[in-house]
Amino acid sequence: MRIISRSTLREFWEVHAEAEAALRAWIDDTIHADWQNPANIKNVYANASILANNRVVFNIRGNKHRLIVHIRYEIGIIFIRFVGTHAEYNKVDAENI
Numbered sequence: 001m002r003i004i005s006r007s008t009l010r011e012f013w014e015v016h017a018e019a020e021a022a023l024r025a026w027i028d029d030t031i032h033a034d035w036q037n038p039a040n041i042k043n044v045y046a047n048a049s050i051l052a053n054n055r056v057v058f059n060i061r062g063n064k065h066r067l068i069v070h071i072r073y074e075i076g077i078i079f080i081r082f083v084g085t086h087a088e089y090n091k092v093d094a095e096n097i
Helices: 007-017 017-031 039-046
Strands: 003-005 055-062 065-072 077-085
Touching: 003 017, 007 017, 007 077, 017 055, 017 065
Parallel strands: 003 077
Antiparallel strands: 055 065, 065 077
């Protein structure tokens, strides 16, 4: 899979250093993945939340942080839509961000 806006993740872990290892692991898993549908994601990330509008929420560092992505399965591209603390996540509309 191709990840668009990895810099967003890097900017986040520069402020929240404790998230860096988990986000780097997610990047590594994702670039080597071939997710064709949400079930493929759930096979690897059982705690991921599959939402409407091809959005997926990943729990980072034991749910201390959240990552929202928009996936275009047909072309293998993942767009980073949001990364933040759990409290920040509670303030966004995950299906439309």
